[in-house]
Amino acid sequence: MTSRSVPELDAFRAQLRAFFAEAMSPASTAGHSDPADLTGLDEAFERALHARCGELGYLGLSIAAEAGGRDLPISYQAAFNFVAAVCGAPTIDTAMTLAGHPIVEFGSERQREWFLPPMLRGEVEMCIAYTESMAGSDLSAIEAVALPDGDGYVLTGTKVLVTGAHKADWCCTVARTDPDGPPRRSMSMFLVDMTAPGVTVRRRPTMNGWTLGEIRFEAVRLGSDAVLGEVNGGWRQLVSAVQAERSGTFYFGFATEVLELLVRHVRSASRHGRPLLDDELVRDRVAALHVELQAGMSLARRTLAMQERGEPNGVYASMTKVYATELLQRLAQLATEIAGLAGCVRGELFGPPPRFAAGRGRFAWEYLERVHGTISVGSNELQRDGIAQLGLGLPRGKR
Amino acid sequence: MTAAANSPADGSLAAAARAVFGGGPPAWEPGPPDHDRWRAVVASGMCSQDALSDLATVCVELGRSAALLPVHNAVVLTEAVLAAVGAPPRLTESVRQGTRFATCLVEPSGADIDVRAVIDRAGEGWRVDGACGFVPGASDADTLLVVATEAAGVGGCDVVVLAVDPGAAGVVVTPLDSIGGDRQCHVAFEAVALGTAAVVAGPLPWARLQPALDRAVVAHCADMVGAAEALLDHTVEQVTARHQWGVPLGSLQAVQHRCADMLLDVTLAREAVFDAASSIDRGEDSRYHAAMAKAFCADACRRVSASVHQLCGGEGIYADQPVHVWYRRIKSFEAMLGSPRDHRRVVAEHVLDSPG
Numbered sequence: 001m002t003s004r005s006v007p008e009l010d011a012f013r014a015q016l017r018a019f020f021a022e023a024m025s026p027a028s029t030a031g032h033s034d035p036a037d038l039t040g041l042d043e044a045f046e047r048a049l050h051a052r053c054g055e056l057g058y059l060g061l062s063i064a065a066e067a068g069g070r071d072l073p074i075s076y077q078a079a080f081n082f083v084a085a086v087c088g089a090p091t092i093d094t095a096m097t098l099a100g101h102p103i104v105e106f107g108s109e110r111q112r113e114w115f116l117p118p119m120l121r122g123e124v125e126m127c128i129a130y131t132e133s134m135a136g137s138d139l140s141a142i143e144a145v146a147l148p149d150g151d152g153y154v155l156t157g158t159k160v161l162v163t164g165a166h167k168a169d170w171c172c173t174v175a176r177t178d179p180d181g182p183p184r185r186s187m188s189m190f191l192v193d194m195t196a197p198g199v200t201v202r203r204r205p206t207m208n209g210w211t212l213g214e215i216r217f218e219a220v221r222l223g224s225d226a227v228l229g230e231v232n233g234g235w236r237q238l239v240s241a242v243q244a245e246r247s248g249t250f251y252f253g254f255a256t257e258v259l260e261l262l263v264r265h266v267r268s269a270s271r272h273g274r275p276l277l278d279d280e281l282v283r284d285r286v287a288a289l290h291v292e293l294q295a296g297m298s299l300a301r302r303t304l305a306m307q308e309r310g311e312p313n314g315v316y317a318s319m320t321k322v323y324a325t326e327l328l329q330r331l332a333q334l335a336t337e338i339a340g341l342a343g344c345v346r347g348e349l350f351g352p353p354p355r356f357a358a359g360r361g362r363f364a365w366e367y368l369e370r371v372h373g374t375i376s377v378g379s380n381e382l383q384r385d386g387i388a389q390l391g392l393g394l395p396r397g398k399r
Numbered sequence: 400m401t402a403a404a405n406s407p408a409d410g411s412l413a414a415a416a417r418a419v420f421g422g423g424p425p426a427w428e429p430g431p432p433d434h435d436r437w438r439a440v441v442a443s444g445m446c447s448q449d450a451l452s453d454l455a456t457v458c459v460e461l462g463r464s465a466a467l468l469p470v471h472n473a474v475v476l477t478e479a480v481l482a483a484v485g486a487p488p489r490l491t492e493s494v495r496q497g498t499r500f501a502t503c504l505v506e507p508s509g510a511d512i513d514v515r516a517v518i519d520r521a522g523e524g525w526r527v528d529g530a531c532g533f534v535p536g537a538s539d540a541d542t543l544l545v546v547a548t549e550a551a552g553v554g555g556c557d558v559v560v561l562a563v564d565p566g567a568a569g570v571v572v573t574p575l576d577s578i579g580g581d582r583q584c585h586v587a588f589e590a591v592a593l594g595t596a597a598v599v600a601g602p603l604p605w606a607r608l609q610p611a612l613d614r615a616v617v618a619h620c621a622d623m624v625g626a627a628e629a630l631l632d633h634t635v636e637q638v639t640a641r642h643q644w645g646v647p648l649g650s651l652q653a654v655q656h657r658c659a660d661m662l663l664d665v666t667l668a669r670e671a672v673f674d675a676a677s678s679i680d681r682g683e684d685s686r687y688h689a690a691m692a693k694a695f696c697a698d699a700c701r702r703v704s705a706s707v708h709q710l711c712g713g714e715g716i717y718a719d720q721p722v723h724v725w726y727r728r729i730k731s732f733e734a735m736l737g738s739p740r741d742h743r744r745v746v747a748e749h750v751l752d753s754p755g
């Protein structure tokens with residue numbers, strides 16, 4: 001994200017680095033460690049940071065001006081995500097990044113007026129809840145229903161694997177509004193108040209300590225104004241909404257930071273009495289990772305450029321996602337391998353530095369963390385199907 | 400049909416081991432091991448096999464069960480070290496009676512993680528200074544079995560094996576959040592004063608310990624194979640049961656190919672382990688054979704563990720699911736007693752540097 005940039009973008013990036021250096025300094029994050037949250041930080045810290053970002057206009061960088069955004073090219077949003085990821089800032093998942101796109105695209109005027117200003121100000125948290133236990137890769141198989149009831153609907157169902165459900169004020173979800181209709185033309189998107197009667201969240205720890213949410217909707221009454229977009233048009237909207245998450249930039253921010261930690265480790269550690277810096281195999285493998293990371297960032301830049309020109313970019317977005325998530329896995333393996341036993345001692349993201357751990361325990365954290373990246377947001381298997389079929393025109397046969 | 404069904408080692412010993420370690424999916428319970436369970440495992444004698452092939456068979460089942468018990472260090476490595484140095488039989492007896500040992504050992508060439516215990520004769524006893532890293536179960540141990548050097552830690556020097564009370568003045572045990580749930584600790588010795596009774600054996604050449612290390616390495620590999628086989632069985636169950644688009648995930652070509660690769664990996668890894676074990680039982684070069692096993696198994700089993708997660712999807716990443724217990728376990732063996740690369744170096748010497 002450096003050499004080939006426009007000067008204004010560079011200045012913006014510098015501004016972001018300065019902002020996050022202060023906002024995410026040890027002094028700022030002290031006392032806010034929360035290992036049960038994906039971000040590693042507690043809700044109070046996140047909400048405060050989102051509000052600060054909102055004040056600075058950071059939350060709607062590439063959103064159209066008429067929707068309240070700053071109408072900047074998408075590379076500005078990407079730069080924000082990249083710097084945030086490098087700094088470990090909890091601003092990858094904001095209400096705007098999670099639900100901004102569907103609300104801007106499909107929201108009624110009233111919904112846009114009601115939701116967007118607080119979302120842009122960073123005053124509201126959201127979650128998106130699409131997946132169900134029987135509908136993962138195949139989202140068209142969802143079973144949650146929102147049965148028409150007078151003017152509104154009654155929503156019943158359970159959503160799983162929801163990031164940030166425990167701290168969300170609102171939820172963007174999908175349910176069947178026409179249970180007898182064809183699977184892809186019978187679901188609708190809804191915006192649900194998480195404090196509504198009948199909404200319960202169960203937090204379930206993942207293997208890396210932070211929780212995902214399971215949201216149970218039990219006869220939740222929704223008004224007609226809770227429908228986001230077209231009734232029974234949810235599937236089309238879902239496909240476009242899921243596509244909006246595939247920019248890939250923030251993944252490379254994580255990789256940049258972890259590779260930097262690995263470089264620092266290599267520069268300071270020894271093995272069998274020899275500095276790692278002199279170890280040819282270590283040098284070779286670190287160099288290889290650097291090569292792969294730069295290639296990935298080039299691909300992400302190209303994907304962004306296509307998005308900015310309004311060109312179809314689904315295949316590039318898929319390739320970026322596949323490449324970035326697998327790169328992060330390779331990096332976690334390399335870092336723990338190079339760091340050896342010390343690399344397998346885990347630390348919390350913002351906890352006290354664990355003793356006798358390499359990279360402050362981040363390498364082991366990464367080894368447990370990067371497992372899900374190739375599964376979520378469209379599994380890499382599905383992404384490869386799309387790359388082959390849309391990217392190369394290969395015929396869609398049996399899976 | 401399971402991955403292990405075709406294995407030549409599946410017999411009464413494997414079944415008996417399985418009964419000792421318990422069936423049922425592994426649980427992530429990294430707290431202090433249950434004392435009664437520990438005594439039962441040790442009293443069964445299951446982990447104290449003479450033949451390495453038999454120990455490997457048992458450790459495959461241990462890996463399958465993913466039991467978070469310090470068997471590898473407290474029994475396998477401890478007993479192997481005691482045997483290698485000709486320690487008094489009462490020590491091995493006490494292992495079998497449930498006394499928990501933690502063997503504190505350093506890499507042959509020293510300075511792997513800058514840890515060693517140095518002995519200094521002080522008056523009529525010994526003074527131990529230095530540290531050992533990543534010792535599984537040290538904070539739960541009754542006795543530390545410490546391998547210490549007399550000189551300032553260079554490969555090939557003499558070592559002394561000492562039995563140290565973890566509560567002795569100057570012993571500092573620091574628990575680490577080690578990824579495998581094996582409760583590794585950093586053990587520091589600050590001017591620990593010991594009487595001559597603390598000496599279990601030595602001074603003796605470091606090389607005497609090599610067979611013990613090799614035995615422990617092969618046991619690790621067997622454990623990894625068991626964990627990988629269990630992971631594969633779990634995966635087959637999951638992708639058979641889970642349906643999307645009206646078909647089982649297991650009917651999809653991408654899934655089948657990945658599962659086939661997993662079967663290849665576990666099958667080859669099993670061959671590598673039992674090849675090494677039986678070669679060593681026949682008296683062949685244990686260092687080379689252990690290195691061969693570790694160099695192959697660590698990477699193969701790790702690949703399997705990564706593939707399992709991919710195939711078991713979102714549900715598999717939860718702490719209350721079994722996948723991560725095996726995943727973490729396999730990873731934790733990778734760096735222990737030499738990385739795959741360290742072992743490939745041994746193999747390279749054998750392949751490239753031997754005469755003729």
